[in-house]
Amino acid sequence: MTQMITEDARDDLLSRGYSRRSLGRIVTVFGLGAAAAATFGRPAWASGGIPDPAPNAKVRIGANECWTGPLAPGQAAAAAIIASGNRYAPHDERGDFIKAVMQVEGVPYDHVAPWPGSSDPLSRSVVTFCSPTRGLVTANPTFELAGRTAEWLGAPVKAVPLKADYSHDVKAMLAADPNAGLYYICTPNNPTGTITPIADIEWLVANKPAGSMVLVDEAYTHFAGVPTASYMAAAGKDVVVMRTFSKIFGMAGMRMGYVMARPDIITRMMRYDGGMQSGALPLPSLACATASLTAADLIAARRKEMQDARGMTLEHLKKRGLTVHPTDANMFMIDWKTKAAKDMQIAFRSQSVEIGRSWPIWPTVSRVTVGSMDDMTAFCAALDKVWV
Numbered sequence: 297m298t299q300m301i302t303e304d305a306r307d308d309l310l311s312r313g314y315s316r317r318s319l320g321r322i323v324t325v326f327g328l329g330a331a332a333a334a335t336f337g338r339p340a341w342a343s344g345g346i347p348d349p350a351p352n353a354k355v356r357i358g359a360n361e362c363w364t365g366p367l368a369p370g371q372a373a374a375a376a377i378i379a380s381g382n383r384y385a386p387h388d389e390r391g392d393f394i395k396a397v398m399q400v401e402g403v404p405y406d407h408v409a410p411w412p413g414s415s416d417p418l419s420r421s422v423v424t425f426c427s428p429t430r431g432l433v434t435a436n437p438t439f440e441l442a443g444r445t446a447e448w449l450g451a452p453v454k455a456v457p458l459k460a461d462y463s464h465d466v467k468a469m470l471a472a473d474p475n476a477g478l479y480y481i482c483t484p485n486n487p488t489g490t491i492t493p494i495a496d497i498e499w500l501v502a503n504k505p506a507g508s509m510v511l512v513d514e515a516y517t518h519f520a521g522v523p524t525a526s527y528m529a530a531a532g533k534d535v536v537v538m539r540t541f542s543k544i545f546g547m548a549g550m551r552m553g554y555v556m557a558r559p560d561i562i563t564r565m566m567r568y569d570g571g572m573q574s575g576a577l578p579l580p581s582l583a584c585a586t587a588s589l590t591a592a593d594l595i596a597a598r599r600k601e602m603q604d605a606r607g608m609t610l611e612h613l614k615k616r617g618l619t620v621h622p623t624d625a626n627m628f629m630i631d632w633k634t635k636a637a638k639d640m641q642i643a644f645r646s647q648s649v650e651i652g653r654s655w656p657i658w659p660t661v662s663r664v665t666v667g668s669m670d671d672m673t674a675f676c677a678a679l680d681k682v683w684v
């Protein structure tokens with residue numbers, strides 16, 4: 297299997313301390329082997345042979361997806377390009393997408409790489425910047441993919457608790473491993489929906505060890521409408537800023553995302569598959585993403601729709617005396633205190649409402665995604681049945 301990575305990539309990995317044995321594992325990180333699904337658990341987009349209860353539920357607020365499909369201009373652009381699908385690139389659709397990113401983010405053309413979602417660049421960042429001698433520093437709780445990839449590859453992992461306000465504790469993260477290869481910041485954080493101030497990220501970038509990278513995962517940024525770290529990528533810092541269209545843009549099944557970073561960093565990340573993942577993107581996904589990214593008014597309207605549904609729900613939960621952690625994004629954490637989150641998920645399932653899971657650090661806390669106003673009204677009604 298290891299012949300599937302390029303010779304240059306193999307030499308790079310061996311020189312950084314990976315063993316020949318771990319090369320096979322690295323191949324699985326890039327989705328080229330079945331072991332990845334078995335190892336990383338069941339991602340939202342793969343059933344892994346286990347029946348997924350979500351598609352049968354009337355209300356699906358468990359996987360942080362958007363409650364509705366792509367923005368109207370995106371849908372129109374995707375539909376229009378299908379007729380030209382005989383060409384690999386009828387025009388320069390990849391280039392058009394990058395130009396849309398430049399326009400919105402203010403980063404140069406060569407600082408942008410499209411990718412099919414952000415799971416691949418996330419795992420790939422661990423391969424690129426971590427090794428058996430340079431570990432990963434992540435938060436607890438946070439999105440686990442980076443940590444699981446590092447464990448799978450045998451790179452040391454430090455998971456640092458969030459601060460009392462649920463932001464990343466950047467000083468403790470640096471202290472946890474002052475020589476890490478990668479520091480992973482998810483803002484807004486999944487599962488808490490909380491922001492880490494941009495000044496804290498700047499501090500980490502300024503104080504981290506030489507040769508390491510800060511990965512800023514901004515999957516939920518449009519739901520919060522907060523400043524992005526993209527200017528640090530444009531300024532050539534050791535930063536990779538990662539975006540996905542799976543959230544506010546309603547394109548989880550269409551697989552689109554991008555990273556913003558210095559060109560030499562992008563080249564390093566691409567070397568393992570010769571640029572294949574970034575270079576060969578489906579035309580409807582590219583066209584949809586390009587038309588969606590610049591639709592600022594529609595993005596703001598969707599954010600407002602989420603905020604209204606979230607506000608209504610949090611009000612209801614407050615009235616019911618439940619404890620909810622603060623949030624800035626399309627998810628919130630309910631602490632049931634006396635009941636296991638697992639049991640509450642099953643109770644909601646009996647009402648045809650699929651809520652999210654818990655994280656090991658907080659076994660009585662469930663993550664709930666904010667859906668449409670109708671979804672959240674149904675959630676509140678189900679809550680009143682299962683929480684008496």
Ligand SMILES: Cc1ncc(COP(=O)(O)O)c(C=O)c1O
Binds near residue numbers: 413414439482486
């Ligand atoms: C924080 C975060 N990053 C990355 C991803 C990966 O999403 P995708 O591969 O669909 O872009 C997710 C998915 O839920 C996420 O929550």
